[in-house]
Amino acid sequence: AQKITQTQPGMFVQEKEAVTLDCTYDTSDPSYGLFWYKQPSSGEMIFLIYQGSYDQQNATEGRYSLNFQKARKSANLVISASQLGDSAMYFCTGNSGYSTLTFGKGTMLLVSP
Amino acid sequence: DGGITQSPKYLFRKEGQNVTLSCEQNLNHDAMYWYRQDPGQGLRLIYYSQIVNDFQKGDIAEGYSVSREKKESFPLTVTSAQKNPTAFYLCASSTGLYYNEQFFGPGTRLTVL
Numbered sequence: 001a002q003k004i005t006q007t008q009p010g011m012f013v014q015e016k017e018a019v020t021l022d023c024t025y026d027t028s029d030p031s032y033g034l035f036w037y038k039q040p041s042s043g044e045m046i047f048l049i050y051q052g053s054y055d056q057q058n059a060t061e062g063r064y065s066l067n068f069q070k071a072r073k074s075a076n077l078v079i080s081a082s083q084l085g086d087s088a089m090y091f092c093t094g095n096s097g098y099s100t101l102t103f104g105k106g107t108m109l110l111v112s113p
Numbered sequence: 114d115g116g117i118t119q120s121p122k123y124l125f126r127k128e129g130q131n132v133t134l135s136c137e138q139n140l141n142h143d144a145m146y147w148y149r150q151d152p153g154q155g156l157r158l159i160y161y162s163q164i165v166n167d168f169q170k171g172d173i174a175e176g177y178s179v180s181r182e183k184k185e186s187f188p189l190t191v192t193s194a195q196k197n198p199t200a201f202y203l204c205a206s207s208t209g210l211y212y213n214e215q216f217f218g219p220g221t222r223l224t225v226l
Contacts, residue, residue, distance in 0.1 A: 033212045043201060045156075045217035052212065091155055095211055100146070100171070103155035 002027040002094045006104035013082045014112050020067070021077040021107045023092030032096035034075040036066070039089040039106070048090075051075055082111045115140045117218035119204050124223045126198075134189045134221045136204035144210045145187035149173060150201040150220075159202075162187055163210050191223065198225045 003026040013019040025034060036048040051059045051066045059066040067076040075094075079086055092104045117138045126132045138145065144163050148156040158171030162181040176195025181187055187206075191198045203220045207213040 031212075035214065037217075043203075043220040043222075045203060045205070045215075047214050047216070050214060093156075100158055100161055100210065101156075101215065103157075105153075105155045 002029075002032065002096060002099055002102045004092050004094055004102050004104040006092055006107050008107045009105075010108045010110070012110050012112065015084060016081050018078060018080045019082055019109065021079070021090050021092075021109065023075045023077065023104060025073050025075060025092075025094050027094070027096055027099075029096035029099070032094055034066070034068070034092065034094040035101070036064070036075075036077045037091045037093065038086075039091060041088070045091070049077065079109075084111050084113065087111045117204060117206055117216055119202075119218035119221050122219065122221060124221055126223070126225050128225055129193045131193055132191050132198075132223065134191065134202055134204075134223070136187045136189065136218060137185055138187075138204075138206045138216075138218075139185060140206055140216060141184070142206035142208055142216070143184070144207045144213070145181065146205040146207075146215065147171075147177070147179065147187070147189045148203045148205065150203060156203060159189065161210070198223060 005024045032053045034051045038046045049061045049064045063080045065078045089106045091106045093101045095101045120135045146161040147159040160179040162168040178190045204218040205215040207215045
């Protein structure tokens with residue numbers, strides 16, 4: 001099974017600035033997928049971005065991009081031009097052909113005006 | 114609109130009572146999942162199902178039971194054997210078990226008094 005580690009319990013950023021949320025993973029499977037989800041205070045999990053282990057380029061979705069460094073086993077989420085509505089919990093998660101999703105403990109992001 | 118519904122949003126029960134949480138999806142997804150989330154924590158997998166009439170235990174299945182009689186429905190029963198059932202419960206679905214984005218419902222917050 002994968003192990004996902006998010007070392008930042010909380011992050012603080014000012015509106016319109018960029019922020020990077022860290023995620024490292026540990027798996028022995030050569031083929032795997034990494035996901036980031038956002039969880040606002042309402043509780044629902046919102047899918048943000050996906051990176052496959054064999055993808056040649058870093059994934060991007062609008063203001064979200066994934067800084068994927070395979071050798072370091074890291075998959076950091078970069079949010080550009082932060083907005084007040086980005087304040088939420090962010091979860092890194094991953095799976096492979098031999099395991100279901102494993103979630104990190106999350107990072108709480110607060111965006112200030 | 115396609116999506117996942119969970120009902121009710123808030124649920125209160127007395128200790129020692131079984132309670133069933135509903136999860137319905139109209140996304141035509143084969144795989145469905147139940148997660149438990151405790152305050153300040155990530156999600157932990159309770160049960161998952163790849164196809165109708167088949168389901169597997171996740172990491173914390175003790176004290177829980179599920180059924181998958183229809184593709185659209187995956188109810189979770191929290192039994193009296195679950196020692197600490199108060200938590201936030203999330204249901205999810207995906208097209209396949211691995212490498213696929215999971216779509217989440219709004220969650221049910223269960224409080225056992």
